[in-house]
Amino acid sequence: MVKVRFSSALQGVTKTTLKEVPVEGTLHDLFAHLKKEFGAEFENRLFEAGKLRRFVNVFVNGEDVRHLQGLETPVKAGDEVSILPAVSGG
Amino acid sequence: MSRVLGLVCRECKAEVPPGMVNTCTRCFGPLEVHYDWEKVQESISREKIARGPHSIWRYEDLLPVESAEKVDLGAGFKKLHRARNLGRALGLRELYVLDDSVNPTYSFKDRVTSVAVTKALEFGAEAVGCASTGNLASAVAAHAAKAGLPAYIFIPESIELGKIVQMLSYGPRIIPVHGNYDDANRLASEVADAHPTWAFVNINIRPYYTEGSKTLAFEVAEQLDWQAPDHVVVPMASGALLCAIARGFQQLEQVGLTPENHTRISGAQPSGCAPIARAVQTRGDVVPLRTYETIVHSLAIGNPADGPYARDAILHSRGGAAIPTDEEVLEAIHLLARTEGIFTEPAGGTTVAGLQHLVENGTIEPDERVVLYATGNGLKTQESLTRTIHIPASIRPTVGAFEAMVSSPPPANTPQKTRGTAW
Numbered sequence: 001m002v003k004v005r006f007s008s009a010l011q012g013v014t015k016t017t018l019k020e021v022p023v024e025g026t027l028h029d030l031f032a033h034l035k036k037e038f039g040a041e042f043e044n045r046l047f048e049a050g051k052l053r054r055f056v057n058v059f060v061n062g063e064d065v066r067h068l069q070g071l072e073t074p075v076k077a078g079d080e081v082s083i084l085p086a087v088s089g090g
Numbered sequence: 091m092s093r094v095l096g097l098v099c100r101e102c103k104a105e106v107p108p109g110m111v112n113t114c115t116r117c118f119g120p121l122e123v124h125y126d127w128e129k130v131q132e133s134i135s136r137e138k139i140a141r142g143p144h145s146i147w148r149y150e151d152l153l154p155v156e157s158a159e160k161v162d163l164g165a166g167f168k169k170l171h172r173a174r175n176l177g178r179a180l181g182l183r184e185l186y187v188l189d190d191s192v193n194p195t196y197s198f199k200d201r202v203t204s205v206a207v208t209k210a211l212e213f214g215a216e217a218v219g220c221a222s223t224g225n226l227a228s229a230v231a232a233h234a235a236k237a238g239l240p241a242y243i244f245i246p247e248s249i250e251l252g253k254i255v256q257m258l259s260y261g262p263r264i265i266p267v268h269g270n271y272d273d274a275n276r277l278a279s280e281v282a283d284a285h286p287t288w289a290f291v292n293i294n295i296r297p298y299y300t301e302g303s304k305t306l307a308f309e310v311a312e313q314l315d316w317q318a319p320d321h322v323v324v325p326m327a328s329g330a331l332l333c334a335i336a337r338g339f340q341q342l343e344q345v346g347l348t349p350e351n352h353t354r355i356s357g358a359q360p361s362g363c364a365p366i367a368r369a370v371q372t373r374g375d376v377v378p379l380r381t382y383e384t385i386v387h388s389l390a391i392g393n394p395a396d397g398p399y400a401r402d403a404i405l406h407s408r409g410g411a412a413i414p415t416d417e418e419v420l421e422a423i424h425l426l427a428r429t430e431g432i433f434t435e436p437a438g439g440t441t442v443a444g445l446q447h448l449v450e451n452g453t454i455e456p457d458e459r460v461v462l463y464a465t466g467n468g469l470k471t472q473e474s475l476t477r478t479i480h481i482p483a484s485i486r487p488t489v490g491a492f493e494a495m496v497s498s499p500p501p502a503n504t505p506q507k508t509r510g511t512a513w
Contacts, residue, residue, distance in 0.1 A: 008283045009113040017283070045118055054398070055101070055118045059276060062269075064393065067380040084279050085113040086395045087120065087293050 002030060002075050005082040013042045027058065028071045030081065046083065055086045093129040094154045097121040097297050100399070110213050110289055112296045120395065121297045123154040131345050136316060139347075143167075146201050146305040152341055153205055153305075154298045161207040161237045165193050165200035166305050170313040170461070175429035176442075180449050184459045186319070188310055189432050195256070196467035197388075197435075198331070199229035202302035203291060207233040209298040210289035217242060219290040221278035223271050223327070223388045224253030225466055230291055231260035242288070244278040246271045249387050252470045270382070272393050292330075300330045307338025310461050311348050318342065318351030320458040321409070323445045325437045325465055326357040326366050327389040329400025335463075336403040356409035356453060357400060358444025360386040360419055360436070366397045370404050370411035385416045385474045386436040388466060410453035412444030419443050420478050423468060433468035441465075 001020040008017065023030050035043045046056050058065045059082040065073045075081065097106040101119025112121055134151040142148030146166030170186050177185035193200040203226065210218050219242035220230045227243045234241035241262035245254075246269060257264060267274040275293075282290040291299045311318050318339050324332045336355050342348040359367040362384030369376040376397035384390055394400070404411060414422070422442035427433045434442075445462055448454045468475070480501040485491040 005280065007113065008286065009111075009115050009118060012115055045116065053118050055113075055120060055395075057276075057393075062273065062276065064272070064276075064378065064380070066378055066393075082276070082280060084276065084283075085118050085120070086393070087112055087275075087279060087296055 001077055003080045004030070004034070005080065007084050009085055010042070010045065010083065013038050013045065024076055025074070026069075026071065027060070027065060027073045027075055027081070030075055031071065057084045057086045058082070059084070092156055093126050093133070093151065094156070095124045095126050098124040110215070110286065110294045112294050123297050123301055125152075125154075127344065134345055134347070136312075136347060139312065146204060146302060149305050149308045152301075152308065152338075152345070154301050155205065155208050155212065157208060157212050159208075159211075160204065161211065161233050162204055163194035163200060163232060163236060165204045165302075167309060168192060170310055171430060171432070173430050173462070176426060179425065179429055180446060181456050182449060182454070182460055183457050186310075186314075186459075186461045187426070187430060187432060188306060188461060188463050190306070190463065190465045191432065191434050191438065191467035193229075195225075195228040195232045196470060197225035197229065198303065198306065198463070198465040199226045200233075201305050202226075202299045203229035203233045205302035206230075206289070206291035206295055206299040207237050207239070209295055210239065210291070211237055213289060213295070215239070215287060215289035217285075217288040219243065219278065219282065219288055220292050221245075221271070221275035221290075222292075223390060224249045224257070224470070225388050226292065227257040227262075227264070228253065228260065231257050231262040234262060235260045242281070244274040244281075246274050250471045250473060252472055256470065271391050275391075296330075300334050303331050303334035304338030304341065306331075306463060307335045308342065311339070311342050314459075316342075316348050318348050318353045319461045320352075321354045321356065321454055321460045323356045323358060323412075323441055323448065323454075323460065323462045325389055325441045325444075325463065326359050326394070326400055326411075327391045327437075328394045329357075329366050329396035331463075331465070332357050332400045333396050333403055336407065353407065354409045354458075355404055355407045356411060356444070356448055357404055358412045358414065358440045358447075359389055360384040360440050361413050361415045362386070363390045363392060364411075364413045365392065366394055366400050367411035367413045369397065369401045371413070373405070376401060386419060386440050387471075388435065388437045389440060410448050410451075412447035414440060414443035414447060418446075420475065422446065423475065424478070426464065427468070432464055434464040435466040435468050435471040436474055437466050438464040438468075 099114035190198040217240040363382035379392035419439040423439035
């Protein structure tokens with residue numbers, strides 16, 4: 001199981017902040033699973049023209065996937081994925 | 091009726107009711123404050139400001155607060171120094187320095203925090219918090235102490251000791267995090283999400299918080315007799331400060347406090363961590379950095395959330411971006427202190443060194459009226475400088491020993507090759 005933590009900004013769609021997803025593969029596969037479960041609204045909020053929106057940060061085990069392999073980053077049982085809005089500093 | 095209508099998405103322009111939120115639920119874009127400009131216009135005037143308190147709260151009509159009671163330690167309304175000596179050294183006819191190093195906790199972060207903690211009380215928050223490279227930490231801890239709220243401060247593990255000593259004196263819970271600022275910030279964001287009754291000043295109440303920095307534009311214009319300068323130079327970390335200053339000048343024009351202004355805005359970042367400045371120089375995207383190394387801890391953010399907006403504000407205003415090295419930053423700290431009597435931290439040194447670059451490459455012209463923002467105090471970051479200063483050996487307490495000592499020139503302070511913290 002991959003543990004997925006959703007930002008509260010997604011709660012209107014996901015109705016939960018935490019979900020365990022039975023997937024082995026890449027982030028792409030994980031998002032395919034989540035899109036199927038939560039529908040077009042979930043996809044629209046996070047993706048634009050098939051790409052993650054500019055202000056969406058996705059972390060695998062605390063590492064920003066922009067510094068890994070993006071949506072091709074592998075995920076396996078025990079991994080933690082966080083989906084957060086980009087806010088920082090000031 | 092309130093002059094704050096609510097929040098609005100900076101990306102898709104969706105309207106969101108006021109609250110402890112920072113993200114558009116439609117597109118994940120960041121939110122900003124939406125004012126009722128008719129109400130602001132009705133209320134504001136130069137005369138009213140002149141009668142106001144000697145703090146950021148003299149500009150209350152342009153700040154997003156409702157309550158009469160402010161959490162006010164005295165942030166803002168700092169002196170705009172006419173910097174003739176530094177101007178001469180750099181070849182500028184009319185240079186000013188806004189000295190924000192003398193705020194209640196010794197950095198510009200008191201401005202944003204005074205607004206944010208006042209707002210936290212309005213929202214009935216049970217605690218406040220932040221992710222910080224050090225300056226914000228002390229500002230939040232001090233204002234939380236004043237407001238009687240607990241504070242949770244997330245910091246990267248390797249910041250200056252002086253900043254840690256200072257922040258701990260105000261009694262917050264500090265949470266040093268393995269990793270860099272971006273790691274501390276991600277954790278703080280997740281904690282903020284899990285504790286919706288806590289107001290994290292630069293996370294879930296960020297739209298209100300950043301408004302406090304607009305006062306850096308207001309004060310400059312007011313002290314220049316309600317004229318905006320030709321050019322300002324601003325340090326950049328997340329880019330939020332630069333955006334707020336740009337917004338501040340624009341709003342002064344909008345409400346008629348200044349004539350139409352064309353202030354050019356330039357930014358500076360240290361060479362070890364310069365994602366926004368590089369994007370300006372290449373006219374490209376802001377590429378986040380995973381690792382970075384610089385002595386300028388307070389500007390060390392690898393994934394700057396306001397980076398794209400800061401880049402656009404600079405390019406739109408026909409400004410530029412400078413990327414000085416750590417050695418140049420240290421030299422510039424000494425230069426500002428020697429010429430103007432202002433002792434700033436490495437972020438201020440970055441701005442002075444950046445100004446130097448921008449004059450040398452012609453981005454800033456010699457006859458422009460230029461304002462430099464010195465945003466933090468040198469006393470907070472003494473260890474960065476200890477390797478660059480020369481402490482003379484003691485002498486016997488005799489006039490002869492004194493005469494012998496001063497008959498030879500003092501050894502110059504020499505910025506040496508230094509290593510920043512690698513993250």
